[in-house]
Amino acid sequence: MRATTESLRLRPVRHREFPEKLRRAVLVEGVREEEVERDYDPPGVDVLICTADPYKEPPMGVVNTALSVLGYEYPAEKLAVYVSDDGGSELTLFALKEAAKFGRHWLPFCRDYGLLDRSPDVYFGNGSTHTFPEEAHDIKIIQSTISGSIEARY
Numbered sequence: 001m002r003a004t005t006e007s008l009r010l011r012p013v014r015h016r017e018f019p020e021k022l023r024r025a026v027l028v029e030g031v032r033e034e035e036v037e038r039d040y041d042p043p044g045v046d047v048l049i050c051t052a053d054p055y056k057e058p059p060m061g062v063v064n065t066a067l068s069v070l071g072y073e074y075p076a077e078k079l080a081v082y083v084s085d086d087g088g089s090e091l092t093l094f095a096l097k098e099a100a101k102f103g104r105h106w107l108p109f110c111r112d113y114g115l116l117d118r119s120p121d122v123y124f125g126n127g128s129t130h131t132f133p134e135e136a137h138d139i140k141i142i143q144s145t146i147s148g149s150i151e152a153r154y
Helices: 002-010 019-026 033-039 059-070 090-113 120-124 134-153
Strands: 045-051 079-085
Touching (some): 045 059, 059 079, 059 090, 059 120, 090 134
C-alpha cells in the first residue's frame, strides 16, 4: 500500500483540458466540418443539485450553482437541471424563483459575451479581473437586488 501511495507522490499526475482539440476529435477524416456539426447530436444531460439546510448551505450558493449549470454551452433541450431540497425550505424555493427571473437576463448575457465564469458571484466578485461591458452594470444591479431580497428573508 505504501509503495502505491509513495509512487503517486513522487510523480503526481496533472490533468489539463484542451477544449480547442475537441472539435478535431469529433471530426472524421474526409468529412467536412459543416456535415459533422449538422449530424452531431449530443446526449441529454441531467444535473442534480442537492441541498438540505438553507442555513448551512446558503441559498445564494445553490442559485449560483444552478445558474452556472444553465449557462453551459449545451443545447437547452438536452440539458435538465434538478434541485433536490431535502429540507423543503421556503427560502430555497424563493431563491430559485428569484434566480429564474434573474436567469432571463444573465443567461443571454453569458451567451452574448462568451463568458467562461458563468456564476454571477464569481463574475461580479471582489477579486474579479473582468472588464465589464456597459450592459453588465444593469445586470449587476438586478443581481444585487435579488441577492438582497434573498438575504433579507435569511
